[in-house]
Amino acid sequence: MGQMIEFSRPDGSACRGYLADAGANRPGVVVIQEWWGLNDQICGVADRFARAGFNALAPDLFQGRVTQNPDEASHLMNGLDFAGATHQDIRGAVDHLRSLGGNSGGKVATMGFCMGGALTIAAAVHVPNLSAAVCFYGIPPKEFADPADIRIPFQGHFASLDDWCTPAAVDALEAAMRAKGAAPELYRYDADHAFFNERRGDVYDAALASQAWERTLAFLARHLP
Numbered sequence: 001m002g003q004m005i006e007f008s009r010p011d012g013s014a015c016r017g018y019l020a021d022a023g024a025n026r027p028g029v030v031v032i033q034e035w036w037g038l039n040d041q042i043c044g045v046a047d048r049f050a051r052a053g054f055n056a057l058a059p060d061l062f063q064g065r066v067t068q069n070p071d072e073a074s075h076l077m078n079g080l081d082f083a084g085a086t087h088q089d090i091r092g093a094v095d096h097l098r099s100l101g102g103n104s105g106g107k108v109a110t111m112g113f114c115m116g117g118a119l120t121i122a123a124a125v126h127v128p129n130l131s132a133a134v135c136f137y138g139i140p141p142k143e144f145a146d147p148a149d150i151r152i153p154f155q156g157h158f159a160s161l162d163d164w165c166t167p168a169a170v171d172a173l174e175a176a177m178r179a180k181g182a183a184p185e186l187y188r189y190d191a192d193h194a195f196f197n198e199r200r201g202d203v204y205d206a207a208l209a210s211q212a213w214e215r216t217l218a219f220l221a222r223h224l225p
Helices: 038-049 070-078 081-105 115-126 167-179 206-223
Strands: 003-010 013-021 027-030 055-059 107-115 130-138 153-159 185-189
Touching: 003 055, 003 081, 013 038, 013 081, 027 038, 027 081, 027 115, 038 055, 055 081, 081 107, 081 115, 107 115, 107 206, 115 130, 130 206, 153 167, 153 206, 167 185, 185 206
Parallel strands: 027 055, 027 107, 107 130, 130 153, 153 185
Antiparallel strands: 003 013, 013 055
């Protein structure tokens, strides 16, 4: 359904990304990749958003590099300039989708998984002109982006068996946000990390993934009318 495009970053350079187009005057969703790179699974999520009526753009944060090897994925993630990804690639993707919004008012949300979930929170804190954010099992270092500073509608999906984005970390995120007067919409699932990823047969949970998807679409429909 979609295609690779180039869009402009705020610094004037170009970033590649996968754009799934739902048509004119539609709200937008920036889909942020896991540490595997911009692979077919992430492009498939963008396609699903387009079928649901959202223009979806997944920026290629690893500049064409994709892997299925956890060690290489860790190397790629650790080598990523998270500030540049947030303030340049993701912000550029938001601006591009806003330019496509037309009569819809150009409303855009970010959403992402694992590394992309952490970057979703970072974008919710740092990137202007966002209307909502949906995070799947990812939290950034507090010194880079404190979830308590989020001032837009926020939905989070977390796994109770996650040993990376742990339940204790999720509890701390919720407490910090509520202490600042926010009302995050958080869901916890009896599942493993990456339960949404249908390419991960060892942890994928079809029923819970479907439930999380429906909750995501309902949340975005409320905040990106």
